[in-house]
Amino acid sequence: MNVRGRIATTAAAFGALLTGTVPAMVHPHVFAEARLDVVLSPDHQSIAALRHLWRFDELFSSTVLMEFDKNSDLKLDDAELKEVANTIKASLAEYNYFQMVTVDGKDVKMKAPADIVASFDNNQLIVLFEDQPQQPLRLKGKIDLGVYDPTFYTAIDFTDDTNLSVKDLPSSCNRSVIRPDPDQAIAQNQKTLTEAFFNDPTGTDMSKIFATKLELNCRPEG
Template sequence: MKRKTSLLVAMLSLLPVPALAHPHIFIDAKFQVVAAPDGSISELRNVWNFDEVFSSSVLMDFDKGDNQTLTPTELKAVGKTVRDSLAQYGYYTNVTSNGKAVPMAKPDAIQADYKDGSLILTFSLKPEQKTFLKGTTIFGIYDKTLYTAVDFNTDNDMATSGSAFGRCKSKVVRPNPKEVMAENQAALTSMFFSDPQGTDYSLLVATRLEVQC
């Protein structure tokens, strides 16, 4: 019998997990920040490739025709489910401008595809309010509960686009988890008891794009 719980309960209805827990879902991601001519953030483009195990579970849940593939209609259902389910988690997107969080609007749509055994999601996010690239802007794509691991294979997978970036300096920061734990052992213990979901730890170890303008 097919499971009635979709991807999206497994992926997206995230039950609390202890700090330092191992992820259960893996995403190879590509991310691009697009700047508008006036120097504001135009959009954040995302492409997520999911691991084969998780992708297979999505196929089982959404393949109504039992033909081991997903039709355009079924893919549309996947995209809609993800769009609705991930909204409360901010689509794993964490942006700060000079230390202040930048809320993102719900994407118009999430495009789903299924190729070579992998679920692929493509979507763009825009800030709820106009936000200029001024001072320090940090972009991080990560799951605060550590249930889902979002990986960027190369620094080029976190990119910038737009002439406004010509006046900025960008770098990809990849913290070493062992070093973070060693340097923050006491603080991490406190984080665990104050926040069982491990929110603060995930922020410390997440790969991020830092932009100085």
């Protein structure tokens, strides 16, 4: 199955999950294939940065092209791409740029990316950005890293486990890619899922329980 087919299958399954539990209008409208590269510090004992790449579906990409092609030449020049990037940066700021970064279940604050770069390749919008933790993020305990849209409007997923990458991970850590089963995720979080979530999940932050994530489990050295 190709990348677009796998994304569509994931979206269909997610839509089926929502049927009967939340309003019908709540389902992804935009789809993107993601890649996340975790950059470690020179001593390989902490996370220095997260590098994100998102490749959006052709339908959404064509909509962006039509919206930002000010000179109507059917392509986006550097100035137009910069406007796209600035719009994305401003729009995602309040959502922590769709990032999930936790240590032992607690959210980690990240610095805003200095810049976001937008480009087009094969009629698809590509977005790149990098950011760093506000405080040193040591490789200790259980660290979860991923992306999710708390509004349920955008389905961003990693179509292959290799798209969640961390190089030179020390022997004190092991890595795994977690792809939650929707039914199990709801069952395991039933006590914390409020009526507000089922009535309107866009008003909550609980969509992260369905997100694919890279999990690093690190024990103390020595």
